[in-house]
Amino acid sequence: MDWFLEQARLGNMFRACNQAAATVTLINTSTATGFILSNPFGSGKKLVIRDAIFAYTTVPTATAIVFLAQSIAPHTTAVTHTTPLAVYDGAGGGVSSVAVGRADAAATTPNLPVYSRLLGYSPTTPATTGGLTFSDYINGSMILLPGTYVQVSYITTAPVGIASMSWAEVDV
Numbered sequence: 001m002d003w004f005l006e007q008a009r010l011g012n013m014f015r016a017c018n019q020a021a022a023t024v025t026l027i028n029t030s031t032a033t034g035f036i037l038s039n040p041f042g043s044g045k046k047l048v049i050r051d052a053i054f055a056y057t058t059v060p061t062a063t064a065i066v067f068l069a070q071s072i073a074p075h076t077t078a079v080t081h082t083t084p085l086a087v088y089d090g091a092g093g094g095v096s097s098v099a100v101g102r103a104d105a106a107a108t109t110p111n112l113p114v115y116s117r118l119l120g121y122s123p124t125t126p127a128t129t130g131g132l133t134f135s136d137y138i139n140g141s142m143i144l145l146p147g148t149y150v151q152v153s154y155i156t157t158a159p160v161g162i163a164s165m166s167w168a169e170v171d172v
Contacts, residue, residue, distance in 0.1 A: 003140070004050050007168035013050075013090025016103030017164035021057035024161070027069045027113050027153045034152045035163035036104045038079040041147035043100040045169040049142040052119065054152055056132040058160040060122045065155045066134055069113035074147030077110035090166060100169055101144070109149055117142065119152070122159065132161075146172065 007013050016037065024034035035054075039047045054066055083106035087099040120134030144150060144167075152163045 004168060008090045011089070011091060012168045012170060013166065014087050014096055014099045014101055014169065015090055015164065015166040016085045016087045018085065018105055018162040021160050021162055022105050024066070024152050024154050024159050027115065030109045030112060032109055032151050033106045035165070036079070036107045036109070036149055036151040037144065037165050037167070038102050038107070038149035039144040039146050040078060040100060040102065041074065041076050043146045044172055045100045045146065046172055047101045047144035048140045048168045048170060049138045049144070049150070050140070050166045050168065051135065051137050052163065052165045053133065053135045054119050054159070054161055054163045056122065056159060056161040060132070060157055060159060062157040064122045064157040064159050066119040066122070066159055067115045067153050067155070068117040068119060068136070068142070068150050069153035070116040070142065070150045071109065071111055071113050071148045074145050075110040076147060079110065079149055080108040082106040082108060101167060103165070113149070113151060113153065115153065
């Protein structure tokens with residue numbers, strides 16, 4: 001059986017998604033917007049990322065490279081949750097009351113992240129190239145330890161869109 005499917009069966013899978021379009025911020029600021037997933041210091045859990053998806057809601061005016069940017073190291077200072085998003089039970093049970101992972105459309109992070117995974121590239125003529133949705137099936141190759149976070153980020157032109165992530169929470 002697929003490991004993530006087994007985690008869902010055990011009640012350890014969670015997901016979050018923007019409920020409205022958001023402008024994504026660069027990594028050179030701790031005031032992040034777009035989509036931020038954090039694991040609080042002391043949570044006792046690892047967040048094993050299954051997937052990350054970003055879809056433009058506004059046609060970009062110029063090229064952009066969309067990334068996942070991850071905190072450089074665990075930090076004891078908590079992320080400030082400016083605009084929290086609901087975290088849902090991966091088994092379809094609604095808003096989770098047990099998830100430790102916290103998702104935000106806007107947050108203040110304790111340190112600056114680094115680019116860690118490429119999500120996609122939008123060309124200079126996006127209106128003629130079809131839909132601009134980037135899906136990264138990470139399948140556990142990115143893990144958020146307690147006190148770390150990941151956010152959608154970019155280089156060049158700020159993308160506007162909706163992002164989502166799903167993850168499993170397992171004991172440290």
